[in-house]
Amino acid sequence: MTYHLEFSALLPYWQDLAWGLWFTVVLTVVSTVAGIAVGTLGASARSFGPPWLSGLVRVYVELIRNTPFIVQLFFIFFGLPALGLKLSETTAAFIAMVVNLGAYSTEIIRAGIDAVPKGHIEAGVSLAMTRLEVLRYIVLRQAFAKIYPALSSQIVIVMLGSAVVSQISAPDLTYAANFIQSRNFRAFEVYFVVALIYLVLSILLRYLLRLIGDRFVRVG
Amino acid sequence: MSLVSIRDVRKSYGDVEVLKGVSLEVEKGDVVAIIGRSGSGKSTLLRCINGLETYQSGAILADGIEVGGEHANLRELRRHVGMVFQQFNLFPHLTAAENVMLAPTVVNKTPKKEARAIAAEVLAKVGLSEKMDAYPSQLSGGQQQRVAIARSLAMRPKVLLCDEITSALDPELVNEVLRVVEQLAKEGMTLILVTHEMRFARDVGTHLVFMHHGKVHESGAPKAVFAAPQTPELQQFVSGIG
Amino acid sequence: MSDFSFWIILKNLIWATQWTVYLSLIAFVGGGIVGLILLFLRTSQVKWLEVPTKLYIEFFQGTPLLMQLFLFFFGVALFGIEVSPWMAAGLALTLWTSAFLTEIWRGCVEAIPKGQWEASGSLAMSYIEQMRYVILPQAMRIAIAPTVGFSVQVIKGTALASIIGFVELTKAGTMLNNATFRPFLVYALVALIYFCLCFPLSWFAKRLEGKLNVAR
Numbered sequence: 194m195t196y197h198l199e200f201s202a203l204l205p206y207w208q209d210l211a212w213g214l215w216f217t218v219v220l221t222v223v224s225t226v227a228g229i230a231v232g233t234l235g236a237s238a239r240s241f242g243p244p245w246l247s248g249l250v251r252v253y254v255e256l257i258r259n260t261p262f263i264v265q266l267f268f269i270f271f272g273l274p275a276l277g278l279k280l281s282e283t284t285a286a287f288i289a290m291v292v293n294l295g296a297y298s299t300e301i302i303r304a305g306i307d308a309v310p311k312g313h314i315e316a317g318v319s320l321a322m323t324r325l326e327v328l329r330y331i332v333l334r335q336a337f338a339k340i341y342p343a344l345s346s347q348i349v350i351v352m353l354g355s356a357v358v359s360q361i362s363a364p365d366l367t368y369a370a371n372f373i374q375s376r377n378f379r380a381f382e383v384y385f386v387v388a389l390i391y392l393v394l395s396i397l398l399r400y401l402l403r404l405i406g407d408r409f410v411r412v413g
Numbered sequence: 414m415s416l417v418s419i420r421d422v423r424k425s426y427g428d429v430e431v432l433k434g435v436s437l438e439v440e441k442g443d444v445v446a447i448i449g450r451s452g453s454g455k456s457t458l459l460r461c462i463n464g465l466e467t468y469q470s471g472a473i474l475a476d477g478i479e480v481g482g483e484h485a486n487l488r489e490l491r492r493h494v495g496m497v498f499q500q501f502n503l504f505p506h507l508t509a510a511e512n513v514m515l516a517p518t519v520v521n522k523t524p525k526k527e528a529r530a531i532a533a534e535v536l537a538k539v540g541l542s543e544k545m546d547a548y549p550s551q552l553s554g555g556q557q558q559r560v561a562i563a564r565s566l567a568m569r570p571k572v573l574l575c576d577e578i579t580s581a582l583d584p585e586l587v588n589e590v591l592r593v594v595e596q597l598a599k600e601g602m603t604l605i606l607v608t609h610e611m612r613f614a615r616d617v618g619t620h621l622v623f624m625h626h627g628k629v630h631e632s633g634a635p636k637a638v639f640a641a642p643q644t645p646e647l648q649q650f651v652s653g654i655g
Numbered sequence: 656m657s658d659f660s661f662w663i664i665l666k667n668l669i670w671a672t673q674w675t676v677y678l679s680l681i682a683f684v685g686g687g688i689v690g691l692i693l694l695f696l697r698t699s700q701v702k703w704l705e706v707p708t709k710l711y712i713e714f715f716q717g718t719p720l721l722m723q724l725f726l727f728f729f730g731v732a733l734f735g736i737e738v739s740p741w742m743a744a745g746l747a748l749t750l751w752t753s754a755f756l757t758e759i760w761r762g763c764v765e766a767i768p769k770g771q772w773e774a775s776g777s778l779a780m781s782y783i784e785q786m787r788y789v790i791l792p793q794a795m796r797i798a799i800a801p802t803v804g805f806s807v808q809v810i811k812g813t814a815l816a817s818i819i820g821f822v823e824l825t826k827a828g829t830m831l832n833n834a835t836f837r838p839f840l841v842y843a844l845v846a847l848i849y850f851c852l853c854f855p856l857s858w859f860a861k862r863l864e865g866k867l868n869v870a871r
Contacts (some may be wrong), residue, residue: 201817201847204647212715221483223806227693253856255850255854256846256850257725258853259849260846260849260850260853261811261815261825261849261855262811262814263815264825264828264846264849265846267825267842267845268839268846269840270840271832272842272843273839274838276839304853310500310502313504314495314501315496315498316502316504316564316603317463318487319463319496320496320519320565320568321488321490321491321492321520321568322515322519323488330515331504331796335504338506341422351693353718353719354719354760356721356722357419357721359721360818367721367722370725380730380732380733381730381731381734384722384726385726386720387722388719388723388726389718391717391718391719392714392717392718393719398613399472
């Protein structure tokens with residue numbers, strides 16, 4: 194083997210990595226919160242909305258779940274300006290992430306809603322609660338407890354998928370990696386280290402989500 | 414005027430008519446026991462009274478509020494008409510006290526502290542003071558059903574509908590629930606119960622309604638009806654149980 | 656600019672779709688084979704076999720697929736091994752797929768009641784025999800739906816091969832966009848073709864799942 198690994202070649206670029214990491218973290222947190230909000234509305238509309246709205250949500254979910262994230266990203270960033278909607282790299286990245294996680298969490302939360310026994314809804318209604326109150330206090334609480342693990346895995350998957358936003362030059366961790374290896378020509382070292390950073394990030398994220406789950410999401 | 418007034422109610426699922434013109438008047442303080450075979454329409458009738466089921470013709474008035482129709486004020490109705498289910502339907506993510514407090518806080522906007530006091534009071538009434546902070550999964554079936562009764566009582570209903578509330582219970586747990594209901598009857602609560610507990614219907618009920626093929630087939634004072642059933646169907650039903 | 660008609664764009668995209676299909680098949684079949692081997696190691700109850708398998712799965716499930724592609728494509732080349740986009744993409748996607756399939760299948764194996772292991776074990780069967788004749792035939796039934804479901808992820812995953820220069824559907828879209836400057840049309844068509852590939856599989860997976868639930 195003639196090649197010698199030189200991990201020290203990364204050191205001068207630690208600030209680039211830090212900024213990239215920061216971007217990836219913010220991107221993940223914001224799209225998680227917004228994506229779950231979209232998913233909650235979507236699932237509620239899908240389960241309890243009028244047929245036209247329910248159908249519309251279904252089309253959204255299926256379109257997103259059956260196309261690659263990178264194509265969604267390109268469509269938003271390159272395609273939408275053709276309609277006069279010009280977005281910055283960062284905005285496009287955030288929107289694509291929210292749209293993507295929104296669709297997945299709609300589907301996941303809906304499965305949770307379906308799993309809530311019909312009798313619980315009837316009991317709530319019999320206590321004079323409105324449909325919205327039943328949804329908020331009885332159905333969604335139980336649905337979230339049921340699907341929390343599935344939602345957590347999806348959040349990790351979406352975080353890892355966010356590496357793709359580097360392809361429209363959104364300044365995330367992968368973008369930083371690409372930049373560094375174009376400067377120091379140490380592709381393997383750079384990608385190896387960055388892959389490890391992602392690995393740590395996903396382990397931490399999983400741990401954090403479990404903590405949040407233990408603290409806030411429970412069923413008797 | 415009657416507290417609950419049911420007039421010639423008809424209901425079908427597709428081609429199958431399950432209620433074929435049912436009429437019934439329930440006065441304040443009445444304890445009406447509805448008996449009959451499964452499929453006789455008794456549960457459907459009960460569920461029509463608080464709007465869980467719709468009906469095609471006739472009229473139901475509960476506490477002066479029209480139940481049927483597009484714009485029925487079901488929310489207002491249900492504040493005064495409580496319901497207890499066969500399967501308890503406690504909310505598993507809430508403790509016993511939280512189950513009881515939910516409707517008062519959400520629907521009546523009762524402050525949390527006051528709602529907690531109500532919960533303590535009604536849970537004491539069903540004999541579960543020490544289980545306030547237990548989750549449903551930590552309670553026996555009988556205890557769960559008593560919490561469900563307390564949950565309805567917290568809304569101070571004028572009438573309580575009980576849909577086969579002991580049918581899902583193990584035999585040794587039936588009595589603790591029936592005792593609670595009996596106590597409610599003694600205190601003057603208006604009750605409409607669909608039940609298979611014939612002895613309870615006879616001893617506690619003020620009225621007995623025997624439903625058969627979607628109609629009120631026979632009715633009257635429980636002791637008299639049980640002592641001398643007039644129709645062959647009720648004779649057969651009573652002896653079949655015996 | 657407009658001598659690229661709608662039909663020429665569509666024709667080129669459909670031509671490129673075949674490479675998406677080939678790459679998906681390679682990754683799925685290859686990933687299935689590697690995944691099955693890993694499944695045996697992972698459930699073997701032998702510590703020194705389980706731990707490395709676990710690390711392998713952790714790495715491929717815990718890092719972005721894009722990073723894995725970069726590592727194979729740029730990284731390995733530096734060691735003097737010539738790597739074509741084909742090889743890098745095929746290899747990375749295969750290993751990535753295998754990690755996910757192993758985990759999916761492990762869940763199915765673990766869903767089989769313990770009594771089945773005990774019963775077959777008390778018939779003097781070896782671990783391999785237990786898996787082969789008792790556990791896998793039952794686990795396979797419940798594994799079909801999630802496996803078909805994951806094939807959709809594989810197809811979507813191949814889109815990332817475009818980034819290391821493998822010409823499949825997404826890369827063809829980028830190239831056609833550069834030539835025609837009609838990004839809205841091009842990417843809408845690309846998305847539509849992916850949808851046509853993936854939706855039937857998603858639908859089929861869901862149907863299988865429903866059927867199984869009824870059967871139980």
